Amino acid sequence: MINVFHIVSSKTWGGAERYASDLVAHMRHDPDFYVEVVSAKHDHIIEQFQKMDIPVSILPLKGIRDLDSPVRLARMLRKGRNIVHVHTYRDAATAVMARIISDNPSTKVVFTPHGLKRPSLNYISKKVYRNIDRYVFVSHFAYDYFLAHYPRMNKSQTLVIPESVLHIDTSDQERVPDLRKNLKMDDSQALIMFHSRLNRDKGIDVLLKAITRIDKSKYRLAILGEGQPKVESRLKSYIIENNLVENVKLLGFQRNIRGYLSQCDFGVQPSTVAEVQGISNLEYMKKGKPVITTSNGAQPEYVAHMENGILVKPNNPEMLAEAIEMLCDDKELRLRLGRQAKQDFDTKLNYDNFYKKITTLYNSLFD
DSSP states (O other): EEEEEEEEEEEEEOHHHHHHHHHHHHHHHTTTTEEEEEEEEOOOHHHHHTTOOEEEEEEHHHHHHHHHHHHHHHHTSSSSEEEESSHHHHHHHHHHHHHHTTTTTTEEEEEOOSSSSOOOOOOHHHHHTTEEEEEEEEHHHHHHHHHHOOOOOOGGEEEEOOOOOOOOOOOGGGGGGHHHHHHHTTTSSSEEESSSSSSGGGGGGHHHHHHTSGGGGGEEEEEOOOOOOHHHHHHHHHHHTTTTTTTTEEEETTTTTHHHHHHEEEEEEOSSSOOOOOOHHHHHHHTTEEEOOOOOOSSTTTOOOOOOBBBOOOHHHHHHHHHHHHHOOOHHHHHHHHHHHHHHHHIIHHHHHHHHHHHHHHHHHOO
């Protein structure tokens, strides 16, 4: 058996946390692995894993100057075959130090970078990078970016495993409200959905600007996610000032986001910064929903324009509004793109393929 420890130190729920959540949820049923989450003391994050009956160990996880965390983690790694899977450089440093302290050669460190953060190349950082056993990039775009900023990286330690999403059926789905009924929609109106963190990087401001250009009788927009209080206050003010109260609903953070996706007609994820993959886009595709997203990251690796979704330029509310209105007006187009999106997900991006590649990697580290 291989012991797998996922370190999750963020205080907000984002793509890295979803990646780890799906992996541990799937892996806990695999007899070849024992899986555990190592988290900082953020109740909101811990709760998500505990609801799945995943063991959680709590450490400070405060970075390179935090000596307590690697010492305590090392105690967990002294015996057996262990993999510490990390998702930030800071946690990679903790994992590398813990491995050294544990003095267990059967402990390996796997690093999956999320987001486009230029790797630091100071003396300590280079030493950490050299002690990582495998880098797993979620897209070719992410791999190319990292390599461009760390050209001396040992390529034999790297591989690209495109990210996927796992839909877990839970009783929570029965409690998801009927959005069309709650939003007082008729059959002619399109239900549009945005779900992500509420900040400018995810394009929420661009989306609201685009929506103001569209006939209000054509749609309702459900926005799921949370942001800083100042950001949420600003969004609410914009909605009121532009007479969008009846059309745009802020539904806040929803744990069972997947229970909402099946109700929408299409998704919009207009990120203004380059995405290393775009997990929200994959969720729409899995549900057979077309998505309008931007072309400034890894999205073109799996979204084919006007075949299984629509690609637009970032920070372009006019172009985004045209794409939204096109899907609002053409139900047949929505259905055709959605069918192709699901087929592409099922054949190229399904979770079983992703899981097989990850577990093959884990096993190969002990060959």
